[in-house]
Amino acid sequence: MSARETVLGAVRAALGRPRPDPAAVAAEARALLADPDAIRPSLPLPDPAAAFAARVVSPKVGATLDRIGDLQELPGAVRRYLAGHELPHALTLQPDPALWRLDWTGFELREAARPDEAAALGRARWGIAETGSLVFHSGPETAVLNHFLALHHLVALRVADILPHLEDYAAVAGPAPRNLNLITGASGTTDIEGSYVRGAHGPAFLHVVLVGAPLP
Amino acid sequence: MAAVFQQGVARALSDPTLKLAIDRTTVTAERKRAAALADYPQFAAARERGTAIKDHVVANLDHYLDEFERNATASGAVVHWAADADEACRIVLGICRGAGARRVTRAKSMLGEEIGLPHALEEAGIERVETDLAEHIVQLAGETPSHIVWPALHKTREQVSALFKAAHRVPHEADTVEAMVESARRELRDRFLSAEVGISGANFLIADSGAVCTVTNEGNAELTTTPPRVHVVTAGIEKLVPSLAHAFAMLRLLVRSATGADLTQYTTFHCGPKRPGDRDGPEEFHIVLVDNGRSRMLRDAGLREMLRCIRCGACMNHCVVYRQIGGHAYGGTYPGPMGAVLTPALEGVDKARDLPHACTLNGRCQEVCPVGIPLPTLLRGWRDRSWKEGLVPRGVRSGLGLWRFAAERPWLYRLGTAAAVRAMRLFRRGGWIGRMPFAGAWTRYRDLPAPAGRTFMEQLRDRERGR
Ligand code: SF4
DSSP: OOHHHHHHHHHHHHHTSOOOOHHHHHHHHHHTTSOGGGTSOOOSSSSHHHHHHHHHHSTTTOOEEEEESSGGGHHHHHHHHHHHTTOOSEEEEOSOHHHHTSOOTTOEEESSOOTTOSEEEEEOSEEETTTTEEEEEOBTTBOSGGGTSOSEEEEEEEGGGEESSHHHHHHHOOSOOSEEEEEOSSOEEOTTTTOOEEOSSSOSEEEEEEESSOOO | OHHHHHHHHHHHHHOTTHHHHHHHHHHHHHHHHHHHHHTOTTHHHHHHHHHHHHHHHHHTHHHHHHHHHHHHHHTTOEEEEESSHHHHHHHHHHHHHHTTOSEEEEOOOHHHHHTTHHHHHHHTTOEEEEOSHHHHHHHHHTOOOSSSSOTTTTOOHHHHHHHHHHHOSSOOSSOSHHHHHHHHHHHHHHHHHHOSEEEEOOSEEETTTTEEEEEESSSHHHHHHSSSSEEEEEEEGGGEESSHHHHHHHHHHHHHHHHSOSSOSEEEEEOSSOOTTOSSOOSEEEEEEEOTTHHHHHHOTTTGGGGGOOOOOHHHHTOHHHHHHTTGGGOSSSOHHHHHHHHHHHHOTTTSTTGGGSOOOOOHHHHHOTTOOOHHHHHHHHHHHHHHTTOSOHHHHHHHHHHHHHHTSHHHHHHHHHHHHHHHHTTEETTEEOOOTTTHHHHHHHTTTGGGSSOHHHHHHHHHHHO
C-alpha cells in the first residue's frame, strides 16, 4: 500500500463516515466566510486610502511615506529618499516596464538585487488598508528576491489600488501567482530577549510612495 | 521520558538565568497580545469563526487533502505522503540527494523538529543552515527549541553574544542586540544564496489553490525558499484551510495570539515551482504531507480538538508552569500546555506520562487559545488514561488521587499544598527534597520549589500582587 493510501485510509477510517459530498462541503466552507465585518477589525478612517496611509506610518508597520501626484514624479521622490539617507543614486528596479520607462537620468540601475544591495524599488499591485500591507505577485515583472535583499525597500503604490480588507484582495486576486507576498513593514526580529530589532535578514527600512490624487 | 521530565524540571528550577530569560520574552508577549486584542473587539467572534473553520476542515479532512493534492499537483508541485516521522525524513533526504545537496537552508518549522529532520540531515552529512535567528542561536548552542514561536527564548543576550563571538566569521563588537542581529545577518547572507535546497514548513495549506503559506517577521522564509533550485515543504495534514479568505481569517487570530502584531511582516503564499518568465524561484517544488499520529488523534474523541491548534504559542506564554520551568523540561518537541497534550499523542503516553500532570488547571491556556482548545480538559483526559493503563507508578497514584480531588476544589488545593509543603520541609536536605514517604517520585518535581517555604501557588499569588 502506498503512503498516500495509508494516510488517507487512516483519515477516512478515523472519520468513520462515507465520503462527503463536495458540493455540501463547499457550501459549508462558503458559509464560514459570511458576515466578514463581524470578524475583522473596522477601519479607523472611512476612506481606505487615508486609513492605509495612517496605518503604514503607525508603529504597527513603521514605514515612512511620501506622496506624488503622478508616476512621472517617482524618480524625484526616490532621489529625495536616497539623499535623505545619504545613499548613492544606485537602485535595483523591479523589471516592470512602467518603472523602467520613467526618467532615471543620473541613477545607476539594476534589474536584480545584489546580496548587499542598498536600495530596491518595486511597485505593489495592491495595498490593504486593514493591515497596511503591500501586495506583490511574482512573475516576469516582479522578482521575489528584490523585496528581500536590499537594506532599503522602496515601494510605489497607486492610491486607486488600495483595498479596505484582506478579503477584498482575496476577491480580486485571480489565479494564485507562484509567490504572493504580503509585505507589512521592514524585516524585524524579537528573537533575542523579546526586544525588537530591525533588519534581521531582509530590509531594515520600508518606504512607501503613494501615487495619485491627494487623499481626502 | 518520565525521568527525563523530572530531571528537566530540576535542572530548570536550579538554573539561575532561565527564569529571567523566559520572563523577558513571555511578559512582553503577554502584554502585546492583550494590547492587540484591546484593539480588536471582534476577537471573540473571530475566535468562534476560526474554531468553526478548523472543525470544518478536520471533519472533512479527506476531502481537503484530496483537493489540495490535486491543485498542488496542477501547479507543478510534487506531493509526497508520509505516515510517520521516519518516512517523512526519508522522503526529504531522498529529495536532497537527488538535488546533489551539500548545503540546505531551513526556515523554522516545528513539524521539521517533530520529525527529527535536523538530526536526519546531519546524519546524512548534509550541511544544515538554520535561517530563523532563534533557530540559528539554538543550532550554535547545539540545543533544541524551547518555545514554538521563540525557539531561543531560554537564552539571555549575554549567552547569545558569546555564541556569536565564538562562531561568526565577522562577529559583532558592541554588545547590543542590534549588533548581534547585524552579525547574524552578515554570517547568513552568503549561505542563503549558496544552498541547493531550501526547506520550510507551512502555516497553512490552501486547498483550492494548492498554495502553501509561510509567515515570518525576518523575511528568512523567502530567502530560504527562493534562491535554491529546490524548495521542500514539510507540513502536518491538519494545516489545511479551504481558501485564501479562510487563511486570512486564521491569520488574524494566529499573529495577534503569537506576537501581538496584526499581521506578520512577511506573509507569503508559495504555489508551485518557477513559471515561464519568472525572474527567480525554485525549479522543483515538493510538498511532504505528514501524518505522524494525526490520524490517530482524529480517531480519538478526546484528542480530535487538538487538531485545531495553529501553533501560536499563546498557551505557553500564559502558563505558570511553563514560565517556571521553560520548554526543555517538557522533553518533547512541543512544550507548554499544547505540548503536554501533543507529546503523549505523538510519542506515546508511556513515554510522556508525567507531562499531563505538569499543570495547575488554572484554565489560562484555554482562555487565550485562539481556536478555543479545551486544553485542561484534554490534559485531564490523558491523566485518566495513564491511570487506566496502569502507567502511573503506585506512589504517584495514591498521591495523585488526593491531589486531583483537591485540585478540583481550589480552596482545598491551596490548603492542602500549603500543608504539604510545610510537611515536606521536614524531609528537606540541603534545600532538596530527596525522599519522602508516600509521595515519592511525583512530589519530587511537583513541589520542588519547597526551599522557599511557600507553595508554587502562594509564590504565584505574591508575584501577582506585586505586579
Ligand atoms: S493550543 Fe491554542 S494557544 Fe496553544 S499553540 Fe495551539 S492554538 Fe495556540
